[in-house]
Amino acid sequence: MLPVSYYVGLSAILFTIGALGVLIRRNAIIIFMSIELMLNAANLAFVAFARAHESLSGQIFVFFVITVAAAEVAVGLALIVAIFRNKQSIDVDQMSNLKG
Amino acid sequence: MNPVLNPLTLVTFFPLLGVLALFFIQSDRKNTLRWTALITSLITFGISMWLLAEFNAKDPELQMVINLPWIQVAGWNISFYMGVDGLSILLVLLTTFLTPISILSTWTAIEERVKDFMLFFLLLEVGMLGVFLAQDLFLFYVFWEFTLVPMYFLIGIWGGPNRMYAAVKFFLYTMAGSLLMLLAILWLGIYQDTFAVPELIAKGGIPANIQIWLFLAFAAAFAIKVPMWPLHSWLPDAHVEAPTAGSVILAGVLLKMGTYGFVRFNIPLFPAAAVKLAPWMALLAVIGIIYGAAVSYAQKDIKKLVAYSSVSHLGFVMLGLFALNPQGIQGGILQMINHGLSTGALFLLVGMIYEQTHTRDFDVYGGLWKLTPVFGTLSLIVVLSSMGLPGLNGFVGEFTILLGAFGSDAIGSPWYAGLAAIGVILAAVYMLYMFQKMFLGPEGSVVEEVKKHGHGIKDLNLREIVTLVPILILIFWIGLYPKPFFALMAPTVDKLVAAVQAAAVAMH
């Protein structure tokens, strides 16, 4: 059995990739995918620790996270579609209406 | 008992299925919407017939009881408690009976936002049935307030020109009274440790001086709803502005919620106060009878006349209830039904002619009997029923009420009934005035006016006759053979009277 640190390392790498994706990319869909990546990195860590500590609560959290992620994607994609209809673009830099 | 297959829950919540179905029908398919609502209400009526078949008329207690814990926090003991007995069964039947009739009456009258209308109408039915079946004060209060919302929209959206004023007034008046009742309900729930009415009655033991305050707090809500003089100011506005079906349900059922409240809660929960205050309630009732009759006579608007006549008629109901003897209370309950039928029918008739003429001003009418013989004859029967002609339903109620009030120990003097009997004369005065103005004499100017816009005034069509005939059958039935109706309520009323008399004896 692989030690937990391997999993955590993989999780950290995935999370970093996700975070960078969110920060760097302008395409809203890519940003979404990056967010998914971050969530799944967290999931991986959860599962790994659950296995290591032989406790089920970590796995249960994963289920919640998956559900929330699904909901979030649904709402998010709907928003993106709506925005695209309005602006003919999904470039997040163009969405700066909140500028103070 | 299984709470889902219980006739009470079924009858109360079945209209919600219709509401659900309405959601899935496109708004522009008006006839589908109408049929859906109509069939839903007819099935509800069918379920109420099942309820009637299951009902044991000889049993004075609550039947088909459902009692489930509902909100049980912080020592509060609120339950989902429903049951039916002789006091409520007839009103449940009246509600399920009048709803399809009202829906049928909107067939051509409501063309705007049919879906919303039907939706609110079915929700209103749920609320009304809940009011008559709830046996837990908290549950009752929820249904009681719930009826306000659909009615508010029915008046506010489909009403006449001054509808917002009327709707808001209706809402605020009823709400103001209800809040006092809520306080009393909370007092009872906290100090008596239960909200269930039968348990509260069984517990009793509220000191007489507190009973009076609680009685008055409940009465505030109910008296506004009835409406008792002098709290009737919202009624003419609401009636005049409401669409026909709204008026029918308002007069037919919603007002009865007030009188029902008195007989269901005020009298059994606070018997000592009821006995003590009976002469005062009777006094207000008698003033209402005479006042309503006089004011009706001076109206120029047909709907207003009928609205004020309700003040007079419900005065009779109140007089009967506070006679606190079997004749008075049974007569009072029957008169609730009678008023629902005859005033409901009057509003239907006014609505039918209004659809053609678009005016409710007496002065332009006249001589309609010749042009519309069926309409005239049916109107005559309803008018006669409303003024209490023997052989029709109104008389049976009025007579038993007057008889009960005349010899009532609680009211204590035959003068109240004697004065109320003058109301019988005055009823003939305003009702015949209305009939004469509309149907007799030479043709009124409205006939020409309608002719200008098309083919003149038409007699009732088949749908309209079908709408009215069930009511007419009941008018004759109750007038000639009211025994089955009295039999339904007799044991419960006897029990109630016995309890009140025991309280009266204990008081002295």
Added chain:
Amino acid sequence: MLLSEVVTSGPDFFYLAPWLVFFPVIGLLINIIFGGRFSEKVIGTVASTASGLTFVVAVLLALSLRAHHEGVTILLAEWIAIGELQLDWAFRVDTLSVTMMMVVGGVGTLIHIYAIGYMHEDVRFKNDPGRFRRFFVFLNLFIAAMMILVSGDNYLMLFVGWEGVGLCSFLLIGFWYEMDTLARASTDNAMAAKKAFITNRVGDFGFLIAGMIMFWAFKSVQFDTVFEAAHHIAELQPGIIIAITLFMLLGVAGKSAQIPLFVWLPDAMAGPTPVSALIHAATMVTAGVYLVARSAPLYMLVPQAQGIVAIVGGATALFAATIAVGQYDIKKVLAYSTISQLGFMVAAVGMGAFVAGMFHLVTHAFFKALLFLSAGSVILGVERGHHHGHHDHDDHGHGDHHDDEKSEVFDPGDMRNMGGMRKSMPVTFWLYIIGSLALAGIFPFAGFWSKDEILAEATALNFTVYILLAIAAFFTAFYMGRQIWMVFYGKPKHEAAEHAEESPPIITVPLMVLAALSILGGALNLPGVGTFTHWLEMTYEKFDLHLHHGEFNLTVAITSTVLALLAIGISWLIYGRKSVTFDQADPLKRILGPIFVGMENKWWIDELYWAVILNPYIAIAKFTADVIDWRFWHDWFHDKVIAGTFNWFSKTFLDSWIDQRGIDGFANGLAAGTKELAQRLSGIQTGFVRNYALSVFVGVVVILGYLILQ
């Protein structure tokens, strides 16, 4: 069943009693449902058959009673049962009720037949053939209601019929509801109908109160129960019986048109003539007399109340007779005459002479129906003459549609248009003479016997009433003489009267039957034989009533005959020799002056009621509705005080004072500061998602770093 069996063994037909009501109801239902396809003849036949069958039932019941003197009660169904209140649909068959049933069924049927002819003519003149069916439906409804009235076994069932006949009266008075009596567009007939109903309701109010007192005193309103307990109650609390009987008198005054509620009956002549004859002369208006006769065991206990009833009756008899003298309309004279005759009956039953009162009720039904129907025949004759005269001038044939001004107001019922009609309408003339002689009380016509019995009883029981009635009898003969001279003698005063034509047999044959009854009706209760007295006593002896039996009093008989002949003679002196026309005043006016003006104007009783009761009520109702309810309560109290206070409280007090100056003052200051700060900080808001995300990351890193390094 064989007739011989009926007569010999006397099986009872009591079970047929409910059919008294069912037959006419079936008749009217047939006419309502199928009448649209029927011809006039069929409609009339159905209705007349229904009415005729009730008469047959009444006769069978009468036969059955020979074996059951005390009478029988037939229970149909329970009606209202609450606690002690037990009311049934039960039919009472005894000699008193059967007498009424036979009068209603018999006279009713004759009038049904007459109406087939009359209404055919009437609808022809008034241009609405659709009314024919409606008329017979109403007429059958009336028979049904009247049968309920006379056959009810308790006061409340009687009351059902009581108000039921009132309804029929309303419907039939207002039968031509879109016109007045001269067929001009007007609300007059409708108003007359309403007046009748509401006046009757005032009486019904009295009835209702009497019923309620009765129930709480006796715990029942069933006849036998009440009458049996009455003795006991009368000893303990005589006031209760007095109250019951006097409130009942109010009901009697309403239905039987006595002072003070008689005002509706003259206006009721707006109805078609058969209605005036059936409802407003022969049957319905006698319901009050029947009620007192029925309640004899109560009235006999309280002489005070009896005295009041008798005086009311006597006063009405005289008062109405004086008004009849001053009328010009042929039916109005008869209407006031009816009120006056009803006064005789009420006085009789009030005094305790129940048999005499009922006897007069029966004979009056015959001769007054005869008079009214003959008057109807006269009116039709004049109308025919009027049309005939027109068609002579106007060959286009639509004379009645394009009448000129003069004929527009032609009144076929006004006696000043008539005269000399004994030549043009000989049959009607003789019938009218018979009716008049019977009414005037000339030997040996029916009216002589019955009126004389009342007068004879009055001399023994209540002499004041006797005086009133004797004077009334004098006036009766006088106004009937006046009418005969004006209508049938002298020269025709209008071409319509000149051209009048005799009525067809369908109209005159029923009249001949009634005329025969008017001549022979006295045989019912001849002095010494007393068939009718024995018949009614079967009902009364059950309650052990010691009724006074006035012997035939020759002095009284001669006095009244002399008075009557004298009155006829005087009327000849005044009216017989020259005719009264529109141009000149009534000759009696020159003699009596202002008194005649009073008679002519019905002593201004209608005007008095308007001034004292109706106008004040209307004013009060308007004031209450407009000023108190609407302007004060609705507009001022609700809109201004309640809504206004609330608005002031929420808008002025809470909103502008507390909220805007108080809380808002503080809040606005805070807001201004925040705004200042915000404007400086707003530079951070770039609007780029990435920047925000970065700041989130930085924040997370900082927090995590703090937690780790801690």
